[in-house]
Amino acid sequence: MPAARDLLLDAAFTALGTRPWSGVRMVDVAAAAGVSRQTLYNEFGSKDGLARALVRREAESFLAGVDRSLAEAAERRPEDPGACLAALAEWTLRAARTNPLVRAALTGCRGDRLPAQAAPAVPAPRTAAAPGPRSAPSPGALLERMCAGVVAVVGGAERDAERVRTACEAAVRMTLSYVVAPGPSDAEAGERVAGVARELLGG
Structure with missing residues (x-):
């Protein structure tokens, strides 16, 4: 059975x-989860704490999908870095379209x-049940994490590291x-992204 959190x-x-x-309302969330309102406050401290945890979870789930899509594309077509970028683009667009919290995390537009993405002015005391609040990644941090994931998959000794980084x-x-201005389809957007990556990587 899933944990209360x-x-x-x-x-x-x-x-x-x-x-x-x-x-x-916190009372409604607790009731829907089948736990007491006190358990909810023990876990998250406040409604803001719940919001931060929720946004963070969705962002982390999105990033896990980024890694999965890159790994699967690299396994299918290891010789084509553009395929990895196409897979990343399609996953990102699908996730942003179906999950408003992912779209908000990627664009900063809520x-x-x-829920607003704001860290508390004074950190709450840390306890075993309720660790101190952590903010979800900013759009810039998500971009950096996505870039690092792509570089790790498509980079290699035979490619110039700076060129790979710039292309990715x-x-x-x-x-x-x-994400901000969708194209005709996710697949078409993925192919366009792949084409740019292949040009920049020289193949």
Whole structure:
């Protein structure tokens, strides 16, 4: 059975699908998770703490998908770095379209429906049950993490490290532009990103 923390995060995510974050009540989240309101406060400290944990979880899940898509593409077509960038682009666009918290984390644009991404002015005391709050990655940090993942997969001794880094960053930034202004399809966007990466990498 999932831990109380996971149940609470699932309940908060579900609630966010039907109402804005300002309308999500802690008592309702606790009830939906089947735990007491005190357990909810023990885990997250406050509604802001719950929001940070929820956004962080979705961002971390997105990054796990980034790693998975890159690894799968590299295994299928190890000779074609562009295929890795296409897979990354398609995963990113699909995740951003289906998960508003991922889209917000990637773009920094939250709107009124989503929880704000703000660290507390004074860190809460850390306890075993409720570790101190950590903010979710910023858009810039997510970009850096995505770039590092791509470089690790497509780089190699036979390629110039700086050229690989530049090509990967350009491809990731192009991918993020499709998050903001979608193309006709994820697959077409992926192929365009792959084409740019192949040109920059020289093959």
